[in-house]
Amino acid sequence: MKQSRAALLSLALLMPIPVGAQMTDPIRMTPDASWTYVSDQVMGGVSQGSAQIEAAEGTSFLRLTGQVSTANRGGFIQARITLDSPPPDGATGVLIRTRGNGEGYFIHLRTSGTLLPWQYYQAPFATTPDWAEVRIPFTAFKPSGALLRDSLRPASLRSIGIVAYGRDHTADVSVAEVGFY
Numbered sequence: 240m241k242q243s244r245a246a247l248l249s250l251a252l253l254m255p256i257p258v259g260a261q262m263t264d265p266i267r268m269t270p271d272a273s274w275t276y277v278s279d280q281v282m283g284g285v286s287q288g289s290a291q292i293e294a295a296e297g298t299s300f301l302r303l304t305g306q307v308s309t310a311n312r313g314g315f316i317q318a319r320i321t322l323d324s325p326p327p328d329g330a331t332g333v334l335i336r337t338r339g340n341g342e343g344y345f346i347h348l349r350t351s352g353t354l355l356p357w358q359y360y361q362a363p364f365a366t367t368p369d370w371a372e373v374r375i376p377f378t379a380f381k382p383s384g385a386l387l388r389d390s391l392r393p394a395s396l397r398s399i400g401i402v403a404y405g406r407d408h409t410a411d412v413s414v415a416e417v418g419f420y
Contacts, residue, residue, distance in 0.1 A: 265334075265418035266320060266399075268292050268299040274318045277400075278305070281356075284313020288403070288410060298370075300415040307403045307410055316410055317347065319400035326393045330419035332376040333399070339366025339412035347400035348380055350391055359383050359400070360391045366412055374420055393419075 266272065276290040288305015305316045333346055344366060347359040360380035364373045380391055399417055403410030 265416040268301050274301055274320050276318055278316045279313030283311050285310050286313050286316050288316035290318035298415050300413045302413045303401055304411045307408050309407055315404040317400045317402040319398050321398045325396045326419035332374055332420055334374050334418050334420045335414050336372050336416040337414045338370045344412045345402040345404050347402050349398040350395040
């Protein structure tokens, strides 16, 4: 049974946080961080945006902004980073420190098994204007199509994407840290 986007957003925010679970090896948002911006324009879409490292009040963060449009079969903007190594053994999910404009966004994980550009594992998260820690268990990530395994294998993770996706809206999401717990 497929769950609605709202139900998935609720799931990502209401999962119990394991006691004592700490972020491991967070990706720091520094000017030399290797985030890549991608939009649906690679496939003929018309979404526009940008991703850059910014700093305010002593915090550096990745900020993804733009206009997401579903015109021309489009509908996404994304900032992605390739992982130097997979999550440590025993990691159970993705942890981000984020804020935004109140819209829902997504984490896309790519693995050694996501060979085609449109393949990924996706989980939603919500934003508020204030910085918040969001933990998303690996079990909340769903495959983008039938050609992928039903559940991802954390040891095969290759990249993480912060994505505004799937509907016409103004995107403005910031991420100060991303890692695993």
